[in-house]
Amino acid sequence: MKHADGDAAVARFVAEGMERARRDLAALVAFRSVADPALFPPAECHAAARWIADALTAEGFEEVALLDTPDGSQAVYGHLPGPAGAPTVLLYAHYDVQPPLAESEWVSPPFELTERDGRWYGRGAADCKGGVVMHLLALRALRATGGLPVGVKVIVEGSEEQGTGGLERYAEEHPRLLAADAVVIGDTGNVRAGQPTVTAVLRGMTVVRVRVDTLEGNLHSGAFGGAAPDALAALVRMLDSLTDADGSPSIDGLDARGTWAGTDLPEEVFRADAGVLEGVGLAGSGTVADRLWARPSVTVLGIDCPPVVGATPSVQASAGALVSLRVPPGVDAEAAGELLAAHLVSHAPWGARVEVEPTGSGQPFRADTASPAYAVMAEAMRVAYDGVEMAVVGQGGSIPLTSTLGRLYPEAEILLVGLSEPAARIHAVNESVSPEELERMAVAEALFLRRYGAQAAGR
Template identity: 55%
Template structure:
């Protein structure tokens, strides 16, 4: 029986296995969910991989207090290449339960897709790992290492710190980061760039206290109006990000993202324009992008006829490869202060910063993955960028500079990861599993 037929047979019980996994509410935030749920998920992962030859699989406590599942499986000989499999078992909180069409922690099939928190991000990717290894059976031609972390969604850096202090434990020739996906269902892709990010809180202060707008309005400086003017300076009339000192003309050279597909994927309302004067791919993956995440000011309900003396906004700046995150942070701070009107007092506090990432392409692993995905999906493998940040990729790159790092997964746009109604197309799990199995065979042959 060939790999495709084996994986087809394995898909029959796969739904129940994923349902069992999704039912574990492994949100890595003890304020919202009991930590025992993450412990259950970690043990679930450990047991599954221990049953597939990772006899030394164990839980490793990381510096942020989360547990990573770590293990190895020797190949046919020590000289065979080593491949590290990465994923994470923690999930985002479900957010508003009422916004879900199905119970968030109960895998439910609707119109051929499987709905549930973590079904795609990232438990569906873990299932694909398991299916690939089961399909290969005893014929895995490489040395394997495994790390499945438990705090990726919290961004607390537990595994990043663990890698830095356990160099040899996870050292590999190729690292498969299964936490991204394709541009569309059935269209294989490897992610080759990740945008970095800068999160800041900007605060404007103008007066000692609120003042009655009838008595003082017109001359008294309004902090909220000052903040709005500063925020308005961050984009031009076309929606381009215009932070002084940052290049907003870079272009994307990989696969395009058709505007009509993006409009559908993003749910853009009729008549509303897409932002920027570049292509969708340029705006998503090659250029800086500023987002106002939140504003602290009086809410409409309960507001009074008062001039606001203090207002704040939380901003997120996505930083494409080719720009240094530290330089982007400095540019944003300088821009905000220069744009501040009327001499208002401005403070800009840094919350978080992460560097962009660019993967090397053209090596033996990349060539093997391209061939494997093309065979599994029946279409050529494209290269994509991702707007999100995965700081671990930079840690892997710095720690193992000779390793090839390939990002892939089941998390295409319809998956709605991090949002209500997350789902996975089971065909993506099947095709990814076949791709992974074929990759291990082809990579061993190329490196043999």
């Protein structure tokens, strides 16, 4: 009964703390913390970091620091030692967010947390300011119901979405700072609301900026079109060469034949989650899980060229694009980036001049799901979700710090959880979080920390 009574007390405290959690999330969402100074002033990120540092101080953390990382961003670090001999758990999240895209397309302002139809809307509500609040809520619940049975470190970075590697390099330069027995990465999510999930696989990512030049300047398309080499047309052909006719990646030298041996993702579920229009087919071949979790994918993130409105009848002298390549475990992200760059250069028509600049990368990751912490998390999630068993899946996205932590601390057990279930629409307009998922995941995290500490004490 001891576990059951303690579990119920944690669940009650979390439920009673949800209004405070909403206020906390509203305060965090209000910071326009996009880690791109070309879009938003760095002061917004600094203010968000300071808010988190103040929150950790208020929760009794003995050591709290703002870390200036090599890419110019700030990470927030906190340490609260546990009982003598207790294990240490590192809790991770990030406070930087994706740009809001077209703010006019949001039903409610992107940087103003708004409740609608049972969800809380705002940029970063799920990815990943909601993860920060999830950690705070879990810690508060434990402190109020018997105390923390483990030492806790918290790290909240400020440039995860940009992939510029600031925290990874800082961690490498300070290899003991983030050392822990277990790591809870609060930046993934459940396969659907109500289904507790841990993520076992993350693809790595590399991003390159490509520029194509063909002429000294733009030319009149009537006088020169048909013979003058068009930089935009060259770029389109280069980008098209990155995939086969069915949409499968076709980058020279990069294997795209991997298969996923775990739980599959039904096509009808994926189509619904992704909002694929009726009559439109999916890209690539193999199962959906193969394409998302076991194979590379290439995405054109943006193109620099004249917009349709205001365009003139001109042959373009220059054009550019930002291209993202995601790779599965077993593939080195930096080496894959070099293959991508070489492919783009070799497929340029008419001898066009091509420059390719890497802008960021992160390595893929595969977790050891047979480690003891996974059994502890499975039990915690089962209780928090009223008997629903934990699912173990892959994820096509990237969290660059994860592979760095795995390399620095090979004995650490790393678990990936979070709030980004499909309805959250992270990285898109009208991002949201389910308060029910926030509540249940905070309970699950608190129960995990309690059981993990008890397991260590009983060894």
